[in-house]
Amino acid sequence: xxxxxxxxTGIVERDIRLALRHGADTLGSALFFVLTAxxxxxxxxxxxxxxxxxxxxxxWVCALLAALLPLDRLFGAELEDGSLDQLMLLGxxxxxxxxxxxxxxxxxTGLPLLLASIPISIMLGLPSATLPVLLAGLLPGTLVxxxxxxxxxxxxxxxxxGGVLLPLLVLPLITPALIFGAAxxxxxxxxxxxxxxxxxxxxxxxxxxxxxxxxxxxxxxAATA
Numbered sequence: 774x775x776x777x778x779x780x781x782t783g784i785v786e787r788d789i790r791l792a793l794r795h796g797a798d799t800l801g802s803a804l805f806f807v808l809t810a811x812x813x814x815x816x817x818x819x820x821x822x823x824x825x826x827x828x829x830x831x832x833w834v835c836a837l838l839a840a841l842l843p844l845d846r847l848f849g850a851e852l853e854d855g856s857l858d859q860l861m862l863l864g865x866x867x868x869x870x871x872x873x874x875x876x877x878x879x880x881x882t883g884l885p886l887l888l889a890s891i892p893i894s895i896m897l898g899l900p901s902a903t904l905p906v907l908l909a910g911l912l913p914g915t916l917v918x919x920x921x922x923x924x925x926x927x928x929x930x931x932x933x934x935g936g937v938l939l940p941l942l943v944l945p946l947i948t949p950a951l952i953f954g955a956a957x958x959x960x961x962x963x964x965x966x967x968x969x970x971x972x973x974x975x976x977x978x979x980x981x982x983x984x985x986x987x988x989x990x991x992x993x994x995a996a997t998a
Contacts, residue, residue, distance in 0.1 A: 780865045781873045788877030798843035803885045806839035810893045821898045828897035829958035833951050836886045837918055844922045845939055847878055848930050852996060861997050867990030875923040883915030906961040909971055910954035913978040920985035921946045927992030950977055
């Protein structure tokens, strides 16, 4: 167990170092999030009431789309250069290899998006009282996206036009998280109970956490067989 944990943390640290060395994916996702969210005031007009009402959905949709950008290279680049085969030969179960890659994806993509959502919420006019609810929802929401996205990326690994198939697989799976997360922010903004929506979101994460790495591990095993 201790050796598996060391190998898992080693894969996570390796992916973080690679992401910092080649920061285009992380920076590109954060910039995409900020720029797409900034387009909505230009398209909808400067009405504070309208922007505040649209803000929960805008933030969630932009964050989820931004997190999709680096997913096609989560396993694909390593399959091309052969390093994925080396990871599978470490003796670590394929599900844990997939989990380590998913954790690294969240740390290098989901966490920056979580931080970038703070100035975006201020720009869109969300009340400051809703900021804790926004962050409490985006935390499990971005984790769920990394888990489901990693699972989908392993399924389309090596497939023709896998980059086209990937969003088609991920977006329907992540829709419940989008609904619950945006509903929690809107409920907090209007003074309604928001805790049930967050509880459903965390329940969704609790279901995805054991299932997605197992499915992703099966996909990696098939791709490297």
